Amino acid sequence: MPRCTWLYVLGSDEALKDSYVYVGMTYRLVTRLKEHDAGKGAHTTQRWDYSHLLAVYKIDDCEEHDHSKENCLTTQIMYLKGAAWWTVRGGSSTSTNKDRAVPKQLQLFRNTPSEKPRTCYCMLPCERKVSKEGKPYITCPRGNLQWLQDMIPQSVPDGCNFFDWDT
Numbered sequence: 001m002p003r004c005t006w007l008y009v010l011g012s013d014e015a016l017k018d019s020y021v022y023v024g025m026t027y028r029l030v031t032r033l034k035e036h037d038a039g040k041g042a043h044t045t046q047r048w049d050y051s052h053l054l055a056v057y058k059i060d061d062c063e064e065h066d067h068s069k070e071n072c073l074t075t076q077i078m079y080l081k082g083a084a085w086w087t088v089r090g091g092s093s094t095s096t097n098k099d100r101a102v103p104k105q106l107q108l109f110r111n112t113p114s115e116k117p118r119t120c121y122c123m124l125p126c127e128r129k130v131s132k133e134g135k136p137y138i139t140c141p142r143g144n145l146q147w148l149q150d151m152i153p154q155s156v157p158d159g160c161n162f163f164d165w166d167t
């Protein structure tokens, strides 16, 4: 059975639009989020205080070392942040250098309107899930994160009730 993988999004602020953003992938969500907090300021790349957990995406079919979904989510969030795309780190984008070139993936994304991410009312890329009847749907990636709140140092916001069938 494939292990379940998580994509998580950390922010310096409660709202994505005001945040420096970090997108990560892990098998051990709670452990990893604790490590992020413990490593605050200790690492040169840890320039920002990512004290808010903005979203969590569960992936069931991800192979180890396959970072394509992490890269895709990072690009989606860069796209949603418009001119502030450079404040987003994740996957193969490891820098928050304002003057760096627009990543190729983001350029492609901007030129392909069909790739435009569906967002929930929190303005976050939706999480894809499958109903008991096997129908795919999209929903808020903050859906229910409150179960995490007692275990992690980051603050966890409420989600919204966005729902749509994924056609």
Ligand SMILES: [Zn+2]
Binding pocket: 120, 121, 122, 123, 124, 140, 141, 142, 159, 160, 161, 162
């Ligand atoms: Zn939402």
